[in-house]
Amino acid sequence: MTRTSLPLCIACAQIAPRVGEVDYNRQLCNAAIAHAAQQGAELVVLPELAQSGYAFHDLDEALESAEGLYDQTVMGWFELARQHDIIVVGGLCERLSAVEVANSVVLVDPRGWLTCYRKAHLWDREKLIFTPGDQPPPIVHTAKGRIGLVICYDLELPEWVRLAALGGAQLLCAPVNWPDLGRPEGERPAEIVRVQAGAAVNRMFIAACDRHGHERGIDWVGGSTIVDADGFPLAGASSLPEAQLLVTDIDLAEADDKWISDHNHVHQDRRPELYGGVCGTSTQSAHPPWAHCSRTGYSPPPHHRQ
Structure with missing residues (x-):
């Protein structure tokens, strides 16, 4: 059967x-969008909190940089999207009220549509500043394909990535700010490995856009990467703490094929009736599996003791 490309x-x-330098960041983002369009990109992903910067001291400082969804930054992205016929995905510090901000990402479609997702899983001190989102990853039906949205630490929750895949996302776009926490010599950043795993187990493209630079004592991985539906990197996938523009062509139709053998389908092989514990409702019996072994003198390892 012929597959539509x-x-x-x-x-x-x-x-x-x-x-805190919103004007500077706005110009930086706008230049990056225009540059991507000049290179032939039909969709560009910017980093997490690209509009505001990341390392706020406190909520009050974040409120000073926050903008609404129809303020200058996002409206500028709309104008560039229309001008260049490009989809823009970018992170911003979104003002929710006089006393609340969200770590948000917007997808701006050149046809005039705006989709916003607010980060549900907050990392470290983000919990002291941002109000977490309470909605699942949106799946946006664009003229180019079905695009899902998450932010940074969301990628490390496999249930959340799976949710986007089950919702039909062909491409998952993830603005990220990955702090460089160190790693063993010769190892690639674990954040990139997790992106590859999320793509492979769901047969879904993932584009994670990191940042670089030094900000209030934080260095960044600089690990922007675009991964195919088999989990293999198409661009990036290494630590490069400097400015870069990754551009690659993909065929979103590949993400609609979930078969990995003649008899295995990455979603149809799931057995959700056995996974209640993942959602906080245990499916275990009163006697865990190792209880049967104890009758023959087996003692379970310490992490299994109850």
């Missing part, structure tokens, strides 16, 4: 926003 040229723009 859904080609898409995508880009990740790894830039270095400055915390």
